[in-house]
Amino acid sequence: MTDDAAAPDLRASDADRERVADILRDALAEGRLDMEEFGERLDATYRARTYGELAPITRDLPDHGAPAVPAVSLTKDAQPGGGWGERIVGASDGGSSSWAVAVMSGFQRKGRWTAPRRFNCFAFWGGGEVDLREAYFEDREIVINAVAIMGGVDVIVPPGVEVVVRGVGIMGGFDHREEGVPGEPGAPRVIVTGLAFWGGVGVQRKLPRAEKQRLREERRQERLERRQERRRELESSVQDHMDRYDDLIKKRHPHRHEDR
16 A cells, blocks of 8 residues: 555555554554544544545554564463563552452453552442452562452453452352463462452453454454355356357357357
């Protein structure tokens, strides 16, 4: 898409749209776009028909043809020049918050926040969510101390993080399903402890939002390629039938074609 400024009315190809989508995914992973902006721009990308419509979508984003600053890894795989080490920021950051309370209400800690060494949360007739998928960590080992009384707390961790559950349930329970999964080298260790009384503390392992979006886009592209392949096969089959029909007509009426 090198000539889009000179020829904005030229039709864009599928490959052009995919290059723009890749730039948007990089910008999302680097924190330059939030999920709402990413979704809006991605929709505009796949609706675009010309270079002129594509150009404004990435005008305020850096040129990814040049080496970029290494992005913080949001997936379980270590990235060259980055990875888990960049997400463990040490005590100097101080943590975004060290506690949360929900009494007949709810709380959330999600997105790019810094999880302290010890995070205390309390839910009474309410619910809370502690989402670590995009979080930074004050230390390599952190403790989530959750107390749920007739309420619930959900702890969400990304793939690659080791989870240890040490909570006590009284007419309630702690979710141990994610315990025992080995952690990635250099990844944080999350210890979930506390008390569940007529309530529950759940632990889930989910992909980060950016990774889920990337996988959805990959599946969408695969479906598009399959449709294009089926269309090409159909067009080829129709052409074969037309050629055979033409050959048949020539054999049955050779003089008619000679006269032409």
